Amino acid sequence: MERSDLIAEFLLRMGDNTLILSHRVSEWCGHAPVIEEDIALANTALDLIGQTQLWLGLAGELEGKGRDADKIAYHRDAWDFRNALLVERPNGHFGETLMRQFLFDAWHILMLRGLLTSTELRIAEIAEKALKEVTYHLERSRDTVVALGDGTPESHAKMQGALDRLYPYVGELFHSDAVDKALAEAGIAPDPADLREAYDAYLATTMAEATLNIPDDRFAHLGGRSGKHTEHLGYILADMQFLQRAYPGATW
Amino acid sequence: MTPSVDQIWAWLDTIPDPEIPVITLVDLGIIRGVEQDGDEFVITVTPTYSGCPATAVINMDIENTLRQKGVKNLRLERRLSPAWTTDWLPEKGRAALEEYGIAPPQVAGGPTRCPRCHSENLEKTSQFGSTPCKALWKCKDCLEPFDYFKCI
Numbered sequence: 001m002e003r004s005d006l007i008a009e010f011l012l013r014m015g016d017n018t019l020i021l022s023h024r025v026s027e028w029c030g031h032a033p034v035i036e037e038d039i040a041l042a043n044t045a046l047d048l049i050g051q052t053q054l055w056l057g058l059a060g061e062l063e064g065k066g067r068d069a070d071k072i073a074y075h076r077d078a079w080d081f082r083n084a085l086l087v088e089r090p091n092g093h094f095g096e097t098l099m100r101q102f103l104f105d106a107w108h109i110l111m112l113r114g115l116l117t118s119t120e121l122r123i124a125e126i127a128e129k130a131l132k133e134v135t136y137h138l139e140r141s142r143d144t145v146v147a148l149g150d151g152t153p154e155s156h157a158k159m160q161g162a163l164d165r166l167y168p169y170v171g172e173l174f175h176s177d178a179v180d181k182a183l184a185e186a187g188i189a190p191d192p193a194d195l196r197e198a199y200d201a202y203l204a205t206t207m208a209e210a211t212l213n214i215p216d217d218r219f220a221h222l223g224g225r226s227g228k229h230t231e232h233l234g235y236i237l238a239d240m241q242f243l244q245r246a247y248p249g250a251t252w
Numbered sequence: 253m254t255p256s257v258d259q260i261w262a263w264l265d266t267i268p269d270p271e272i273p274v275i276t277l278v279d280l281g282i283i284r285g286v287e288q289d290g291d292e293f294v295i296t297v298t299p300t301y302s303g304c305p306a307t308a309v310i311n312m313d314i315e316n317t318l319r320q321k322g323v324k325n326l327r328l329e330r331r332l333s334p335a336w337t338t339d340w341l342p343e344k345g346r347a348a349l350e351e352y353g354i355a356p357p358q359v360a361g362g363p364t365r366c367p368r369c370h371s372e373n374l375e376k377t378s379q380f381g382s383t384p385c386k387a388l389w390k391c392k393d394c395l396e397p398f399d400y401f402k403c404i
Contacts, residue, residue: 050303
């Protein structure tokens with residue numbers, strides 16, 4: 001793969017993660033258990049959509065075919081998306097949404113820190129910007145996971161269930177393929193496999209505090225990062241892309 | 253007559269933030285540079301939060317204000333790095349925020365006192381507020397809920 005193709009693939013992987021997670025989180029708007037949480041979720045979704053504009057905007061610019069972030073987001077089908085399967089998981093209950101957010105944030109922050117020294121300056125700049133926002137997301141998702149895990153018997157049981165259901169989607173975030181190896185060799189991005197140790201340590205500390213048990217089985221569902229998605233992504237796109245598919249090129 | 257760079261800064265310092273109108277764009281610390289390139293002025297702006305919807309309005313306000321002042325050749329550039337930090341809020345901006353009822357950012361990560369009664373007996377309600385840059389707090393003495401400008 002040429003350096004430019006590697007970068008393009010990487011930008012889609014970053015931008016599609018934030019895009020799909022942002023969409024999922026935004027589904028809570030107007031439905032969260034209390035208004036403060038509703039606002040917090042909407043703010044998180046807003047940060048993630050802003051980061052998506054930076055990642056996909058740069059992808060479009062480097063590609064040079066006149067596609068902007070909107071075109072890349074709205075004019076592709078499921079097999080062209082490069083997000084990890086974790087972010088397309090349904091929201092479930094409020095605690096499950098925050099557990100998914102925590103599992104993602106804890107990976108996201110390590111990836112962004114690694115990108116600060118990317119040989120691709122513009123990637124490093126976006127990472128620097130996003131890192132500040134993600135630090136805040138992680139603080140909140142971690143606090144909530146601990147509060148609900150170490151909460152009432154009911155909230156504890158729900159959080160343990162959420163962790164058990166979502167944990168098989170964590171491994172994909174650290175599964176390196178040929179693209180990741182090449183990106184690491186070129187100094188563009190860290191090899192995700194190298195981030196696992198720090199992640200596991202952080203997860204262990206947090207889950208101990210939350211009185212939750214991390215499943216022993218490290219089986220990982222794979223495929224999202226190479227375009228093989230669960231059925232959920234199709235439904236997300238049907239909702240997210242409806243307007244641009246029905247009225248191509250429509251603007252405000 | 254071509255205005256000076258200082259004059260451009262002074263005009264920019266009259267443009268209110270669209271969401272917190274008591275502070276100006278200069279107070280917010282997002283104007284990173286004003287340079288003259290031949291007969292063209294280049295204004296460098298950095299976003300507060302990457303998804304902040306006010307960014308588009310801010311760019312439009314800069315264009316409109318400076319064009320009204322007769323600046324014809326104008327270019328806006330976005331700069332991401334160094335990333336915006338609340339350390340760039342000058343003292344006058346911080347004072348204006350508190351006067352308006354928004355506790356200014358603190359390195360410690362939370363407000364030092366209630367902007368209304370100055371009590372230090374405070375409680376966090378939520379890490380997020382009505383805009384990306386604010387969190388919700390409450391004063392336990394005067395019971396007033398208030399916004400805290402997040403420190404990033």
